[in-house]
Amino acid sequence: MQVWVIGGTQGIGAAWVQHLRDQGHTVWTGARTPESSQSLAIDLSDPDSIQSAVADVLRALPELQMVINTAGVLHWESGQPEKSLRQLQSDSALYSYQVNALGPALLAQQLWDCMRKTKGFRFASLSARVGSISDNRLGGWHSYRASKAAQNMLLKNVALELKRVNPTAVVALLHPGTVDTQLSKPFQSRVPSDKLFDVTRAAQQLNQVLMEFAPEDSGVLRDWAGQDIPF
Numbered sequence: 001m002q003v004w005v006i007g008g009t010q011g012i013g014a015a016w017v018q019h020l021r022d023q024g025h026t027v028w029t030g031a032r033t034p035e036s037s038q039s040l041a042i043d044l045s046d047p048d049s050i051q052s053a054v055a056d057v058l059r060a061l062p063e064l065q066m067v068i069n070t071a072g073v074l075h076w077e078s079g080q081p082e083k084s085l086r087q088l089q090s091d092s093a094l095y096s097y098q099v100n101a102l103g104p105a106l107l108a109q110q111l112w113d114c115m116r117k118t119k120g121f122r123f124a125s126l127s128a129r130v131g132s133i134s135d136n137r138l139g140g141w142h143s144y145r146a147s148k149a150a151q152n153m154l155l156k157n158v159a160l161e162l163k164r165v166n167p168t169a170v171v172a173l174l175h176p177g178t179v180d181t182q183l184s185k186p187f188q189s190r191v192p193s194d195k196l197f198d199v200t201r202a203a204q205q206l207n208q209v210l211m212e213f214a215p216e217d218s219g220v221l222r223d224w225a226g227q228d229i230p231f
């Protein structure tokens with residue numbers, strides 16, 4: 001199978017790429033800084049970059065059957081998750097929205113023709129349990145939570161629209177659990193060791209869940225164990 005993994009150069013994405021290549025699939029990656037000849041430059045905060053990366057991947061992989069977006073941000077040089085409403089800042093909130101919510105939706109928009117025409121096409125994007133509004137009992141992390149909730153809504157919409165033109169396709173929103181990556185590093189101290197997955201285990205679990213997604217499940221948010229998470 002021909003697969004494109006965005007965010008596939010580190011963290012969960014890199015382990016997922018390795019897992020798929022070990023199974024014999026042809027896998028290209030997408031990253032802000034491409035690291036090999038099978039890697040394309042893409043910045044999810046930049047619509048032009050998304051458009052040109054999709055054009056490039058469709059040239060490189062004419063039988064593309066699966067796209068997995070593992071790119072996402074929780075913290076960066078100038079942005080930290082908010083502990084209180086006082087810390088909410090417009091530029092950080094908008095950046096989170098661009099990368100975590102709008103980027104994946106624009107990606108689906110650019111891939112639309114391929115998703116519409118390809119039997120059994122799978123489009124997956126990593127979300128997070130903390131993006132569930134009904135599951136929110138602690139508050140905080142305003143920008144991250146809101147951007148993941150927005151991604152859930154946008155990709156649910158993509159799933160509904162896609163179902164009308166390609167009932168065999170799948171749009172999957174996935175929660176990986178807490179995984180030992182640079183994204184979760186600053187927040188791991190209270191996570192019990194049996195609840196902190198290494199990236200290899202996380203990639204295997206997510207891949208299994210994604211492969212078991214049926215077209216009638218398209219648009220749901222599902223965790224690493226195959227349990228649905230209500231929005």
Ligand SMILES: NC(=O)c1ccc[n+]([C@@H]2O[C@H](COP(=O)([O-])OP(=O)(O)OC[C@H]3O[C@@H](n4cnc5c(N)ncnc54)[C@H](OP(=O)(O)O)[C@@H]3O)[C@@H](O)[C@H]2O)c1
Binds near residue numbers: 011042045127184
């Ligand atoms: N780790 C966890 O415990 C956990 C829990 C719940 C959900 N998640 C979600 O799982 C996904 C993967 O997280 P991770 O833990 O693997 O994090 P990670 O190691 O920090 O990897 C994040 C990836 O996103 C890419 N990225 C960031 N901004 C980007 C942009 N503007 N355009 C394109 N790519 C960009 C990074 O690429 P660069 O090399 O360009 O920086 C990197 O490959 C995220 O969506 C995260 O929200 C993770």
